[in-house]
Amino acid sequence: MADEHILIVEDEEKIASLLRDYLEKSGYRVSHLDRGDTVVSFVKRNEPDLMLLDIMLPGMDGMEVCRETRKFSSVPIIMITARVEEIDRLIGLELGADDYICKPFSPREVVARVKAVLRRARPAPEERTLSAGPIVLNEDTRGVTVHGQELSLTPSEFKLLKVLMSHPNRVFPRNDLVNMVQGYEFEGYDRTIDTHIKNLRKKIAALLPEREIISSVYGEGYKFIAE
Numbered sequence: 001m002a003d004e005h006i007l008i009v010e011d012e013e014k015i016a017s018l019l020r021d022y023l024e025k026s027g028y029r030v031s032h033l034d035r036g037d038t039v040v041s042f043v044k045r046n047e048p049d050l051m052l053l054d055i056m057l058p059g060m061d062g063m064e065v066c067r068e069t070r071k072f073s074s075v076p077i078i079m080i081t082a083r084v085e086e087i088d089r090l091i092g093l094e095l096g097a098d099d100y101i102c103k104p105f106s107p108r109e110v111v112a113r114v115k116a117v118l119r120r121a122r123p124a125p126e127e128r129t130l131s132a133g134p135i136v137l138n139e140d141t142r143g144v145t146v147h148g149q150e151l152s153l154t155p156s157e158f159k160l161l162k163v164l165m166s167h168p169n170r171v172f173p174r175n176d177l178v179n180m181v182q183g184y185e186f187e188g189y190d191r192t193i194d195t196h197i198k199n200l201r202k203k204i205a206a207l208l209p210e211r212e213i214i215s216s217v218y219g220e221g222y223k224f225i226a227e
């Protein structure tokens with residue numbers, strides 16, 4: 001995702017500018033600090049999306065910076081250490097860092113880790129579902145389950161059920177259902193809706209025989225019955 005803001009905390013100018021180049025080429029916005037004791041106020045003010053944090057720093061060392069940052073922020077942190085043996089110890093300290101990279105590193109590897117950590121940190125998109133008792137309709141997967149069992153629906157049956165379930169107990173005239181399901185007006189098409197409804201009822205009743213889910217309202221249309 002472009003334009004995410006990465007904070008590099010690194011006192012070695014060469015390493016910092018190398019990282020900056022690679023990250024900027026990958027589409028990230030980059031800030032750089034060369035002291036540990038300026039990090040907390042920077043993070044509070046600017047809320048970066050990820051921090052690359054060196055351990056040996058003037059002012060305040062990286063471990064302390066990590067601990068202090070964790071008191072108020074869940075910003076993903078990748079710690080950079082000069083010694084591979086140090087990584088086990090760092091993990092043992094439970095500083096709350098998300099990943100560790102050892103110097104010398106390849107900038108490509110750093111970019112790959114940054115991407116991976118950012119991906120993990122992104123909140124999962126909320127699934128759009130409609131549910132009524134044991135019936136759950138998932139708009140993203142276009143799946144419907146009854147008591148957890150998958151229902152096999154045609155696209156028209158799925159759309160119909162979705163419309164009806166989105167407003168339980170509301171009566172939908174046949175013509176409205178035709179328009180919503182087919183997307184256009186089609187004279188004399190409302191018998192098809194009856195057929196779809198019949199099939200839909202049959203499929204649901206196979207898994208839920210004890211309840212009427214869709215009822216017809218004489219002369220008016222259909223509704224989904226919420227418990």
Ligand code: CA
Pocket residue numbers: 010011012054055056057
């Ligand atoms: Ca350093």
